[in-house]
Amino acid sequence: MSKPTSKAKPAAVAGSRAEPLARPDARPEPRAGLRRQPRPQPRPPEPARPAAEDLSIAGVARQAGVSVATVSRVLNAHENVRPATRDKVLAAIDASGYRVNELARNLRTAESRLLLTMVPDFGNPFYAEIVRGIDSVARQHGYFMLLCDTGADAGRERSYFDLLRRRRADGAICLDPATIQQALGEASSALPWVACCEFDPSMGVPYVGIDNYRAAGDAVRHLLARGHRRITLINSDIDYLYARQRQQGYLDALTEAGITPLDGWRMNLNSLDYEAGTSAAAVLMQTTHAQNAAPTAIFAVSDTLATGVLHGLRSIGKRVPDDVAVVGFDDISIASQVDPPLTTIAQPMRELGETAARLLLQRLANPLANVPGVLLPHRLVIREST
Amino acid sequence: MSKPTSKAKPAAVAGSRAEPLARPDARPEPRAGLRRQPRPQPRPPEPARPAAEDLSIAGVARQAGVSVATVSRVLNAHENVRPATRDKVLAAIDASGYRVNELARNLRTAESRLLLTMVPDFGNPFYAEIVRGIDSVARQHGYFMLLCDTGADAGRERSYFDLLRRRRADGAICLDPATIQQALGEASSALPWVACCEFDPSMGVPYVGIDNYRAAGDAVRHLLARGHRRITLINSDIDYLYARQRQQGYLDALTEAGITPLDGWRMNLNSLDYEAGTSAAAVLMQTTHAQNAAPTAIFAVSDTLATGVLHGLRSIGKRVPDDVAVVGFDDISIASQVDPPLTTIAQPMRELGETAARLLLQRLANPLANVPGVLLPHRLVIREST
């Protein structure tokens, strides 16, 4: 390998400045045996039957007794090929087990046919379902998905984003926090990408999401209707647009009901893990609520959190919904399985992903088209936790 | 677009025979504006300052007053470049915002630096965690991950697998059922791929997994030790190697304890979803167990199933562990959150993925090296469901 010092700069150039993510080792040894000698070989006396493996379009052409152009035409289903010729070519392909080298094809056509998907955490079932939606639409259109877990880290995100500039991906879908996207957006709003779930409408980037403000309001109003007055909010990191919007929806719904939301009713977590919910619940309930009594309802901005809350409540002996009501968000599949089944705001996860992919594809097809922002409907699902 | 009929055959050739997966539309319109005129242009009078965007190595070379070879050397951290020259090049790169075109690089070096990961269902948290392990190792080595959800479908699997032959991926990690792998293995044991979790030791393909037979035995013996005699098994589709191995482990453990396992104690499900577990539990408990009483313990081969079982039991008024004990498998994060927290067999998911990636990388580096099969340790985690 090369000396570490000598590669520091070039690595940065390649897009990973201050980021050991991409190609940390300058160029790991190329696979041997796949390389050919590049020198002035005046075409070696061709063997009667080529190696079958690692065959090129030229080999097929030779075997079929046609030109490479014709083989290419057959490969790409161009019309202007006489059936007889086509069959000859097809036969040669079948016989040789030839497969098109997409590396070459991609260079020639200047597209990778890869869609980059950046998620903050694909361990979270919420994202998993969205990713599925993306994948299905992408595949339907002949694209594959490059999935990257950014851990909601701006550095990693930036580094992955650079894959677009390096032409490794034709477009990107970003599910990372809006704050992170903004840093990116300024530098590269010209690049073909779309935002999913998290977005800044003013950024000029196509996006799809839901109306988080109204959704949170709906959740709170449901609790209000059930007679709750001391409603707490377990929120995620405020970096997320949805966190800010849901917080506002929560606050406004309370205020409109004539309730003055106390600061102590809100918590911000930097994780959506079950455990985070568990400990948050404990904290929330154990806090001596000064002159106020403990909350009678908890609104958590994610079902994973809410599931953790259920667990936490249980372990300190609180019954749901009798002692405390709980509302979640997302309606991931576990929501209906926990005890008690969770009342939650359902997001159309699959559609969110599908729409994001579609917007991106649209943008790729027509880079100049104006970019819609689309909001999909949410839905309050009432189960037994309230 | 071209006529559908004329592309049927070629599409098959490209690797998707009878499979509408890859490139369904023959060749969607290439992105306009990225192509250049290929004709006899005797080099157009070069502009003082190139378009900044869409710049090639030649442009950088010109701006820096060096040859493309030198730029390439700098890009790849080769030693033989005088510092002064290097700086000139770096400056030109910085100024132009140049990014290497990896499409070209990949063709030249004959590698895609992509690792294909095929999972039966990435909505399952178990796979999600493994995928994470793969991703992290891959990235550490300068590879990215192409994630494909096969839905445990042989056709899709085959079609994805063909990406290797088309050079879109350098290697693959397969988590699909062993039966599916076998169909594949015969045709392509020469291709660089490894098996994870599911494998056939006799196939000559590197693999990583756990000792499912012993693990299942451990689970059953734990139940036995708690005094249970009527222990049922909720298993997945028997296509899966692990399903067969765990079943055998279950049967043998019972037999060794002097118990004759009844056929009615076993169920095979074709889904690992929570709901599948829920309904299985109901069926299992409601079945009039002829001369026998209902089971006192349930061993489910996945935590998702077990979680569903808990839910199902609850809904028919059975208490866990008092009426029925439940053991799961995997130890995904939800396992400790449900009520009661699940006793389960922990699999080292992250390590499973990391090891798979490492084996693959190893195989890529040295295609001839002998291929180890590695079994990682499992662990019985006792919680409150037993």
Add this chain to the structure above:
DNA sequence: GTGAAAGCGCTAACAG
């Protein structure tokens, strides 16, 4: 230490 030039395998003018 640097440059010239030959391709990697494919697609798409263009010419017949």
Add this chain to the structure above:
DNA sequence: CTGTTAGCGCTTTCAC
């Protein structure tokens, strides 16, 4: 309808 040929942008001999 088919063939010839010029690149896509890069890496890598080989020569200086």
